Amino acid sequence: MEDRSTRLTRFVRFGRPHPGAAALWAVFVATAIVSSVLVLHRAPDDRLSDLHIYYGAAEAVRAGDALYGFVAENGGPFTYPPFAAVLFLPLTWIPELTLRIVWLAATAGAVAAIGAAMSRLVPARRTALLAPLLAFAVLITSSAQSNLRFGQVSAFLVLLALVDAAGLTPARHRGVLIGVAAAIKLIPLLFVVFLVWSRQTGAAVRAAVTFAGCAVLGALALPSDSWTYWSGTVLRTSRIGDLASTGNQSINGMLLRAGVPQTAVWVAVAGAVCVVALWHARRAHLAGEPGRAAVLAGCATVAASPVSWTHHQVWLPLAAIMLITAGGGRARPVAGTVLLCAAVLSPSTVLRAAGAYPGLAFLGDNARTLATIAVCLTGLGLARAAGSPPVLPLPRSDPGRRWSRLGQDRLAYVQRVEPDQTEDHPERGQ
Known part of the structure; x- marks a missing residue:
């Protein structure tokens, strides 16, 4: 057995921060600060405009005005469910200028948490450097920068749905965060379908009950506005x-953009893509790949939503990270790198600046849509068969006992298939 001093030494060494990780987190923080300063130096009508709408809508609610009659100075209305407005009420407790700084810091923190969560979900070897690397990769994408620029909630909703759908929350609470995210923006309700299809009935029930409870809370707090929203405003996507x-x-x-405005065509195409994506997500979940399953369900929300602005597209770089870290050949890492480049750059701007032909211009204008569809249809590559053993984290154990067990296993193997060698080498495998 280890004595107390040996165990303490191991604990202290484990507790030391990794110098490389600390440096990478410092780069992440510096990049977040620079990005936030650039946002704050934008023109008044082009910085944190969505946060201004949240703030103004919450002030309108406090003043007793109609929530869905509110229009900000830039012409933006409030488009979220009433529960979101109730949730935004505390924002008015501090001056808006202070709120901007707090919100930018919180958004950067959400991106850091997404990177940390992804470091536990990707198939790559886990190291102390992985979390800050992934967080930085997400931060420099257009979707994360758009969240900072507009003061959006999308990064927070992606974080809630990711950790919940990927099983990083306690089993008895799983589904609650998805329900809260859907109560703020409706599109995460697609995760409930994923939970049902992947046989996570308890989590699906908790998500649905949480969503309904939040909607009831919004109705109790804002009965008139709730009636306005659920009786018709919810379907008026033109307000967005x-x-x-x-x-x-x-x-x-x-x-x-292709000149096909028929709603039936959109419903048919989006529905088919979602069915395939959720089928892949179900297979991934049953094969013990919860991270892949959660990212696929998230990409399905981007494809299926009537509107997926840049700040909604955080799931796309997460899919790229899954592909890059997948291993097993060059195809997926290369595809992931291309996908990550598309998430960082604007293909539309690049191709149009290069004077592309109309066909290439259309490809650039829809590059991320096509990439999302490709992710949904391919399932980020073939998952293992549903009946194969799940990939679970190895339990942390004493190193001495672990090596001893490995030696015993090796000796048992030798005794089973190489009995003549055990007599010549009695210490083999110890």
Whole structure:
């Protein structure tokens, strides 16, 4: 057995921060600070404009005005469910200028948490450097920068759905965070379908009950506004903005840009893509790959939503990270690198600046939509068969006992298949 001093020495060594990880986290923080300063130096009507809408809508609620009659100075209305407005009420407790700084810091923290969560879910070898590397990779993408620029909630919702759907929350509470995320923005409700299909009935029930409970809370706090929203405003997607603009990288946006405005076509195409994506997600979950399953379900929300602005597309770089770290050949890492580049750069801007032909321009305008569809249809590569043993983290054990057990296993193998060698080498395997 180890004595107390040996155990203490091991604990102290384990507790020391990794110098490389500390340096990478410092780079992440510096990049987040620079990004935030650049946001704060934008023109007044082009910095944290969505946060301003949240703040103004919450002030309108406190003043007793109609929530869905509120329009900000930039013409932006409040488009979320009433529960979100109730949740935003505490924002008015501090001055808006202070809130901007707090919100930017919180958004950067959410991106860091997404990177840390992904470091526990990717198939790559886990090291202390992985979390800050993945967090930085997400931070420099257009989707994360858009969250900072507009003061959006999307990064927080992705974090809630990711950790919940991937099983990083306690089993008895699983589904609650998905329900909260869906109560703020409806599109995470697709995760409930994923939970049901992947045989996570308890989590699906908790998510649905949490969503319903939040909706009831919003109705009790804002009965008139709740009636307005659920009786018709929820279906008026035109309030969100120009859905045909290149910023909307959903299937709906691509079809509108292609001159196909029929809702039935959008529902059919988006429905088919979602079915395939959730089928792949179900297989991944049953094969013991919860991270892959959660990312696939998230990409399905980007494809299926009537509108998927840049700040909604955080799931795309997460899919790229899954591909890059997958191993097993060059195809997936290369595809992941291309996908990550598309998430960092703007293919539309690059191709149009290069004077691309109309066909290439259309490809650039819809590059992220097509990439999301490809992820959904391929399932990030073939998952293992549903009946194969799940990939579970190895239990932490005493190193001495672990090596001793390995030696015993090796000796048992030798005695079983190489009996003549055990007599010549009695110490083999110890």
